[in-house]
Amino acid sequence: MTGxxxxxxxxxxxxxxxxxxxxxxxxxxxVPRIQHLLERARRGGTPVIYVNDNFGQWRSHHGEIxxxxxxxxxADLVKPLLPDEDSLFVLKxxxxxxxxxxxxxxxxxxxxxxxxxxxxxxxxxxxxxxxxAHIRHLDVTVVRDAVAxxxxxxxxxxxxxxxxxxxxxxxxxxxEDLPV
Numbered sequence: 663m664t665g666x667x668x669x670x671x672x673x674x675x676x677x678x679x680x681x682x683x684x685x686x687x688x689x690x691x692x693v694p695r696i697q698h699l700l701e702r703a704r705r706g707g708t709p710v711i712y713v714n715d716n717f718g719q720w721r722s723h724h725g726e727i728x729x730x731x732x733x734x735x736x737a738d739l740v741k742p743l744l745p746d747e748d749s750l751f752v753l754k755x756x757x758x759x760x761x762x763x764x765x766x767x768x769x770x771x772x773x774x775x776x777x778x779x780x781x782x783x784x785x786x787x788x789x790x791x792x793x794x795a796h797i798r799h800l801d802v803t804v805v806r807d808a809v810a811x812x813x814x815x816x817x818x819x820x821x822x823x824x825x826x827x828x829x830x831x832x833x834x835x836x837x838e839d840l841p842v
């Protein structure tokens with residue numbers, strides 16, 4: 663495998679969960695950076711894969727999740743990040759983007775061995791997904807200013823753990839060497 667993919671984690675969201683008030687300020691800061699990454703990836707032909715919680719709605723499909731988020735109180739955080747016609751969408755039930763999802767198979771079909779991760783939450787889903795990517799021998803870049811957190815101190819610790827323990831590259835959305 664020789665390619666990269668931009669992975670957008672859990673950004674299609676109504677922000678009505680118990681931790682939403684903690685997450686919202688950081689999400690507001692991350693959205694413009696994620697939007698920038700999406701534009702870069704789409705211009706450069708890098709696959710964009712949204713991996714999103716299904717919010718326990720096992721009958722849901724990605725279109726329904728999009729509609730629900732756009733009808734929510736924080737649609738302004740969702741609209742700039744909407745999937746385009748070329749975007750791929752994987753539903754997940756737990757923290758990791760790999761747990762019980764077809765993502766590994768999809769990455770193999772796309773010849774992707776480098777994941778560029780953005781989304782939320784740094785100290786939860788991004789961290790666990792980076793670990794699962796690492797144990798699958800995939801390269802990981804986490805875009806520091808395009809991930810949202812609940813707790814800044816835990817997010818900084820998570821970024822450091824990903825860098826030191828999982829050999830993840832930590833970059834900003836404007837980094838020249840970001841392969842999107």
